Amino acid sequence: MRVGKNETLAGVRLIKLRDFLRFHEESFPAEAIGEQFKVNGGRKQEIEEALVRAGYVIRHENDKTRYLVAPLGRQLCNARFISRISREKAEALLQTFLVRVVSINERDELTHKVTGVRVFGSYLTDKADLGDIDLAVGIKARRESHVKESVERANQSIRAIRSFLDRITFGRSEVKKLLKGGSPYLSIHEFDEVDELGIPYKVLFPSNGAN
Structure with missing residues (x-):
């Protein structure tokens, strides 16, 4: 939050x-x-x-x-x-985010790829400024060997990763980190969260998706 x-x-x-x-x-x-x-x-x-x-x-x-x-x-x-951001800045952040989605999906060395993005929350209102941008993101493993690959990528990471769970999920976490791009205004949620909560959303990726 x-x-x-x-x-x-x-x-x-x-x-x-x-x-x-x-x-x-x-x-x-x-x-x-x-x-x-x-x-x-x-x-x-x-x-x-x-x-x-x-x-x-x-x-x-x-x-x-x-x-x-x-x-x-x-x-x-x-x-x-954090300070609220203008609608214009939110739009710019969102466009940059979608560029990162395409870039991530083109990087075959990553263990996971993005299958869908839905935006929800205050972004869908007519507010002139926003606290953050809520994004429900679908992330899927590229290959069945993703767990082994995640461990290997964790071993190669410059960060100290001690937990076994963190090591086997490193690949998925890596993609989520890349998606955020260090922005405190992008809030990444599980893809099905909007369905479970029954709240409105807008499909951003794939661009031909339907609500």
Whole structure:
């Protein structure tokens, strides 16, 4: 999850809410909100209700005076806060990304290739600026020997790779890294994620794909 530096919830910057949830990790008493943000009464309740509506916290089942940090709240805890980008910059990043897709598919030494790209999320809205670009990417092994090849490429890498899982999946991870091109604004997701969530998307690759 990437969130704009100036985004707020109930008038509180999300970066402050993130730090609050990080500190409490799993659960916290309702009064902790008032203590943290130095509010009380209706203002405290406004922040509580906003956190619940946003899906960041849920009421504790057995203790209504406490909240649990929800899965979305844990995502917020790991969120990176970056400046938003203009629609024009997003378009330029996307075009450069698609050029990399074609380049990757032409590199037979890579263990995997890109089979499809779908864009979804805020990019499909009419917003003038965006937090990031959500891309559902299909990645497929080129050959049955991809596991062996992945290990070999991991052995040749200048990075220290100790985990066995990281070694056998190195080839796929390498392609994902190449796709991002070091940009913090490109968020790569599994290809079927949009189907599982039932959300709208636009097919970018292959160019003749259909929704």
